[in-house]
Amino acid sequence: RLDLLVNDNIILELKAIKHIDTPHRQQLWSYLRITRKPYGMLINFSPDGLYSEWYKRDALRNEIDKIKLL
Numbered sequence: 001r002l003d004l005l006v007n008d009n010i011i012l013e014l015k016a017i018k019h020i021d022t023p024h025r026q027q028l029w030s031y032l033r034i035t036r037k038p039y040g041m042l043i044n045f046s047p048d049g050l051y052s053e054w055y056k057r058d059a060l061r062n063e064i065d066k067i068k069l070l
Helices: 022-035
Strands: 004-006 010-015 039-046 049-058 063-067
Antiparallel strands (some): 039 049
């Protein structure tokens, strides 16, 4: 089950592990597809520091794209 839902459109998936890998991303992507929410954020509170990734679900294609932040 997903960790947090913010404003009914952003899924936050929280981790506290050494590093993020594909299975962790796939978990968030599955939540986005199943719930049809538009945005997701993967946050890792690792021993090396805070790390995050943003994703957007394309409603027409139902595909997930990583959002590039400046």
